[in-house]
Amino acid sequence: MTDTKTAPAELFGSAMSLSELEQYLARAADLLRGSIDQADFKAYIFPLMFFKRISDVYVEEFEAALGESGGDHEYAAFAENHRFAIPDGHLWSDVRERTENIGTALQRAFRGIEKANPETLFGIFGNASWTNKDKLPDRTLADLIEHFSTRTLSNAAVPPDVFGNAYEYLIKRFADQSNKKAGEYYTPRSVVRLLVNILDPQEGESVYDPACGTGGMLIEVIEHVKESGGHVNTLWGKLYGQEKVLxxxxxARMNLLLHGIEDFMVVREDTLRNPAFYAGNRLAQFDCVVANPPFSLKNWGEGEWALDKWGRNTLGGVPPKGYADWAWVQHMLTSARSTTGRVAVVLPQGALFRQGAEARIRAHVLKHDKVDAVIGLAPNLFYGTGLAACVLVLRHTKPAERRGKILFINGESLFKRGRNQNTLEPEHAERLFELYQGFDDVDGLAHVADLAEITGNNDNLNIPLYVAPADGGEKLTLADALANLEAAHARAAETRAALEQELAKWGLEASA
Incomplete structure (x- = not known):
């Protein structure tokens, strides 16, 4: 049952540093260049990496049980001795022996392992096209398998925390390479840390991410509790995520498992249309709800929202068809406990001031004093969009000193400029967190507004209405903001007219 065709003897079981592991995984991804689109690397590399890890751990567990039992192979194969069951013929070494139809062998091993572990691994290997030889000829797959076979990924060689960190490195690497598409699944880790620090989850509390992507928010919750001196195992069975993309x-599930997390629930489903967590006729409720959902999602299920059986529409009505931002807020507030529940969500700043249906929802949420803080972030921090985002912090029950007040933070100057993308460095995230904790006026950065002031601005939450520019200028009034918007529209109309005039000279028309 042992893998006799793994690494050379001098490498077998040798421990790897984090940097060595990162380089090893990065080289595996490089072998796919030219065969697979970079945006799809993750769909192939992560399942292979996970397969190699659980195979090597299975062999490690088998050898330990053999030693413990004095060489009893039947005892060593007992399910009780293994975290995951791997059926005969489905180990990494079994697939490595194949020289033809390797993709078919991999797919068969994946399905066999999923079937043998229905409670924990069902569907975990995804649905990549392993048998498509135009994309993945046997030569490419053989090279990948041989590369992964050069090192052993047992627990002794790579402890879970090291493996988990390397996995996060690879997620970011793929995000950097695919850029535009990465916004669908990756949130910059400094932003993740800011949100989790604000919510401050404690040991034993439940945490839910309704747009969990690759699981970064849930991983950060574990790290936060650990750094705070809490017992991480009190979070087992308390971490929940939902993600639409298979x-x-x-x-995300691999990420949590490779970080050594024993018990969690991540479900693949459309959160707004079909929330996965509920009890009877109401949504399940959690202590902390955190997410970076897709910005201004279109065709999100607005037609069904008016008759939403979970009552999410009672928080101010139905958001517009072309902007799901406040639908996510309604869902998250409904999913937060009425006592301890707190919410942190990343939104485009347009959600703070757009009119119509969104304004009605804002007015409802403000009237019930649910908004704790509005934190503006710098532009171009997120993959796939140059928009400036914000963090909206909400609580069902605010601390007494914060009731009837909202903290506005303008963090537009807190970033490191990059060639293609700006970054929120750890010191910037720390400064934003300090401002949140301070809950006080700070020139050019923060202002505590009471609800009367916000009502005077027609429930508009646009940050420049409340925080004066850092250069000491006056706060932007609502009238000024509207005038600026009108001027921008006028300039856009003038530019389009000039374009159309120029195109007409060439007998062309501008597209709609």
């Missing part, structure tokens, strides 16, 4: 939800 491959991404599978990566």
């Amino acid at each position: 491959a991404t939800s599978a990566i």
